[in-house]
Amino acid sequence: MSHEPTVVESSIVKLMIIFKEAAGAEVKDGKTRYSLDVKELKALLQSQIPNFLKGASAAQIESIFSKVNYNKNDGVDFCEYMAMLTKLALESDTTLEA
Numbered sequence: 287m288s289h290e291p292t293v294v295e296s297s298i299v300k301l302m303i304i305f306k307e308a309a310g311a312e313v314k315d316g317k318t319r320y321s322l323d324v325k326e327l328k329a330l331l332q333s334q335i336p337n338f339l340k341g342a343s344a345a346q347i348e349s350i351f352s353k354v355n356y357n358k359n360d361g362v363d364f365c366e367y368m369a370m371l372t373k374l375a376l377e378s379d380t381t382l383e384a
């Protein structure tokens with residue numbers, strides 16, 4: 287038995303697809319991984335989140351990258367990206383705060 291995906295389910299899938307397309311697959315130690323470098327994060331922010339960014343400069347994008355990249359490795363993974371989206375949502379609607 288299968289059902290049509292709900293709005294939340296299809297939204298999650300869309301977020302995953304867009305993230306993967308922006309990051310591109312990288313194979314490391316035989317495992318496929320997805321993470322955004324600064325250029326990829328910038329392109330994703332500009333194409334998908336322009337209204338939240340309000341014309342951030344290159345320096346501001348660098349700053350966003352280092353803040354979002356919690357484990358300070360070379361990329362922003364899906365978990366770090368979702369945390370950034372959560373933060374943006376909370377900043378845009380304070381009634382969502384705990």
Ligand SMILES: [Ca+2]
Binds near residue numbers: 357358359
């Ligand atoms: Ca990271």
